[in-house]
Amino acid sequence: MNRYRVANVILSVALSIVFGVVAIMEFSSSFQRALEALLDLFGSFKYYFCVLFGKSVEGLPSVTKYSNVMQWQVDLPATWEAFTLKASKYLDTYFSKDNFLSWLYSSGEIVYKVAMIITILLPCVLMLTMVIRSMYNQHNVKHNQDTIPLKVFKGISKITYQPIKRFVGQYIEYVREHRTIWIGWSVLWAFNLNFVSIIIAFFAFYFYFAVSFDFVGIYVQVVKLAIDLQVLFAHFPWWSMLPIAWLIFEKWRKGIAISRLNKMESANRGLINDLPIVSMTCGSMGKKKTTIITDMALSQEVMFRKVALDRMQRADMKFPNFGWIAFEMELRRCMEYGTVHNLATVKEWVNLKRRRYDLHQNNALQLYGYDSERYGLYYQDGLKTQYIFDVLETYAQLYFIYVIENSLIVANYSIRTDNELMDAGNFPLWQDDFFSDRERCSRHSHILDFDVLRLGKKVIENNPNAGSFEFGVVAITEVGKERGNNLELKEVKKGTEETNQKNDLFNSWLKMCRHSATVDNYPFVKVFTDEQRPSSWGADARDLCDIVHIVSSSEQSLALPFFTIEDMLNEWLFDRFMGLYESFRFNRGDNTLLVHLLKQLTAMVFRRHVRIYNVFGFSVSKIEKERGTMDGKAEKKKYYLMSKKIYSNRFSTDCFSDYFNDMAKKTNVGLNDYLEYATEKASIDEMKMQNSYFINSLYKRNEEETA
Amino acid sequence: MKTFRRIMAVVLLILAILVVSYCVYTAGQVPPSETMEVIYESI
Numbered sequence: 001m002n003r004y005r006v007a008n009v010i011l012s013v014a015l016s017i018v019f020g021v022v023a024i025m026e027f028s029s030s031f032q033r034a035l036e037a038l039l040d041l042f043g044s045f046k047y048y049f050c051v052l053f054g055k056s057v058e059g060l061p062s063v064t065k066y067s068n069v070m071q072w073q074v075d076l077p078a079t080w081e082a083f084t085l086k087a088s089k090y091l092d093t094y095f096s097k098d099n100f101l102s103w104l105y106s107s108g109e110i111v112y113k114v115a116m117i118i119t120i121l122l123p124c125v126l127m128l129t130m131v132i133r134s135m136y137n138q139h140n141v142k143h144n145q146d147t148i149p150l151k152v153f154k155g156i157s158k159i160t161y162q163p164i165k166r167f168v169g170q171y172i173e174y175v176r177e178h179r180t181i182w183i184g185w186s187v188l189w190a191f192n193l194n195f196v197s198i199i200i201a202f203f204a205f206y207f208y209f210a211v212s213f214d215f216v217g218i219y220v221q222v223v224k225l226a227i228d229l230q231v232l233f234a235h236f237p238w239w240s241m242l243p244i245a246w247l248i249f250e251k252w253r254k255g256i257a258i259s260r261l262n263k264m265e266s267a268n269r270g271l272i273n274d275l276p277i278v279s280m281t282c283g284s285m286g287k288k289k290t291t292i293i294t295d296m297a298l299s300q301e302v303m304f305r306k307v308a309l310d311r312m313q314r315a316d317m318k319f320p321n322f323g324w325i326a327f328e329m330e331l332r333r334c335m336e337y338g339t340v341h342n343l344a345t346v347k348e349w350v351n352l353k354r355r356r357y358d359l360h361q362n363n364a365l366q367l368y369g370y371d372s373e374r375y376g377l378y379y380q381d382g383l384k385t386q387y388i389f390d391v392l393e394t395y396a397q398l399y400f401i402y403v404i405e406n407s408l409i410v411a412n413y414s415i416r417t418d419n420e421l422m423d424a425g426n427f428p429l430w431q432d433d434f435f436s437d438r439e440r441c442s443r444h445s446h447i448l449d450f451d452v453l454r455l456g457k458k459v460i461e462n463n464p465n466a467g468s469f470e471f472g473v474v475a476i477t478e479v480g481k482e483r484g485n486n487l488e489l490k491e492v493k494k495g496t497e498e499t500n501q502k503n504d505l506f507n508s509w510l511k512m513c514r515h516s517a518t519v520d521n522y523p524f525v526k527v528f529t530d531e532q533r534p535s536s537w538g539a540d541a542r543d544l545c546d547i548v549h550i551v552s553s554s555e556q557s558l559a560l561p562f563f564t565i566e567d568m569l570n571e572w573l574f575d576r577f578m579g580l581y582e583s584f585r586f587n588r589g590d591n592t593l594l595v596h597l598l599k600q601l602t603a604m605v606f607r608r609h610v611r612i613y614n615v616f617g618f619s620v621s622k623i624e625k626e627r628g629t630m631d632g633k634a635e636k637k638k639y640y641l642m643s644k645k646i647y648s649n650r651f652s653t654d655c656f657s658d659y660f661n662d663m664a665k666k667t668n669v670g671l672n673d674y675l676e677y678a679t680e681k682a683s684i685d686e687m688k689m690q691n692s693y694f695i696n697s698l699y700k701r702n703e704e705e706t707a
Numbered sequence: 708m709k710t711f712r713r714i715m716a717v718v719l720l721i722l723a724i725l726v727v728s729y730c731v732y733t734a735g736q737v738p739p740s741e742t743m744e745v746i747y748e749s750i
Contacts, residue, residue: 089737090737093733093737094730094733099732103728564716568716568717
């Protein structure tokens, strides 16, 4: 990169000189116009204060008049009256039959010219296609060898296109890193293209309009705006502005897409809020049930933090003169030192402060200088009277939940989260937008030790984690396989020494989990589970849930508007290229120039297409929600799965695959090694090789009868 | 549905081009403010 440093400096100086010379030679009138706009602003300012304080004014300010600097090249009437007259003429012409026929005739001429060009080009394209096809049908096995035209192309590209591309890329980075350069150039071109004049003129008219309410004068400003913008159109051809127009269009439609995705996320959160503390998502294999509970867990984690923040703000209002920042900083120090590590120790810490305060009444030490005599120690909300330390206890617990940097999700599979705590040394804020472009650091869900959810016997005696779970989002996939149902647990006895599903009191925890998680009357706990059938989980636990049945899942749609044409072009290009490429790969082993170029183009379009679908794609799952008792009417709902949120490496769909990998690694056999049937009909030996209960029982019976 | 959406997108694109072209053409046919009569190209 260092070898470019001198070139970068030289180029920057050269470009600055060129821009300066261009500004003097070509855009001097723009600077005069900026000066004129400043004088207009001064005049409007004077007019504004004169009218405001009732002083006499001499005529109207100069902002109401046309510029003396800019030449009039715009085909717009000078006055509002003339404009209405011209608009009326335009409308008459617009709806006239003669004008329409005239337009048809002139359009027909253009269509005729285009058809002529197509007629000439079509045979050439067809001939070229036939030649290429016949060339590419010639068989060879020159594996990965470049043809001579491709070698020449790569050689030329290596000494021309590649160095230029590398240099331009690094130069853009260089300019980005050096703020003075790009800010200086931006300001210069803002003056050149009259953008500065337009902004100043806007404020000049704003001050005049604020006291005059001259609505007719707005037309003059519109004409002045058009005259100011004519600099842009006079110096640059219209087509050179197409890339900028495209960028603006892209930004606009991406904004719409993000807004749509956020609305879908809000709808999902509404549905999650309607669920009870425990829910069970059911669906057959591949219906995306683990995807949905993962999505719900991610949303719930964000919602818990938002609720904590919202409730902290309410607590703040109860004692608005309290030094909350000092209280928060001391709590964070306690968290760092390990004095405080869960909600119980948070409460203990506040209680200690309360006892010390009640004993010594020291405002400076325990209440961070809060003037208790002036602002009071009690808050009456119309229902009850709260002591300041009661509010501090609630606030501290909420702050603890809010500020914990690791994931709030505890699961029996890994879920990736990328929420980021932004901390400038004061009150931290969470960056928890699922659709942001910025890459953020990843964290993963906590490993679920089921002993922490057992109130009775534990799998590990004296497990240090037991009893530690207070709040969070619990996600359990395949819950039926873990907990079993009444039929499967028929032989399991409650009174045995060994821990089992009947004596671990897991269900009691499910029924009582909200008690440990409730802060400010809100339960900061939610349990999401999934299974293929509701009846796979015992009725005692299942009755607590709402069951979410996944009925169907739609195909992927796109939140980005106006993408259909690009979608069609991509599909057409991809299919066309693949048609050619497939036969080319079959016939030839070498690399040719045409295929190389077509592949680059197709890959570029394809990669953009994939990215657009990954960022703005979504699918809709139709779900039916019913009570866990399964005796009510199911409610039909929709759940949105947004690709950017749920498919960006959030979880592994084959989360238990390592178990099967481990088994497979220990064997020396694969699919290739399985014997095949010799004919269309299985022989007796082949049937016996199935190790089937049915076949074995048939032959066993035969053997017994023979014996 | 997908095919219908694609057909609609192409039809709307063509329509948009035609409407814009007609608006621009008509604007070209309206003479400057001081001239009153409308001059059409030869049909």
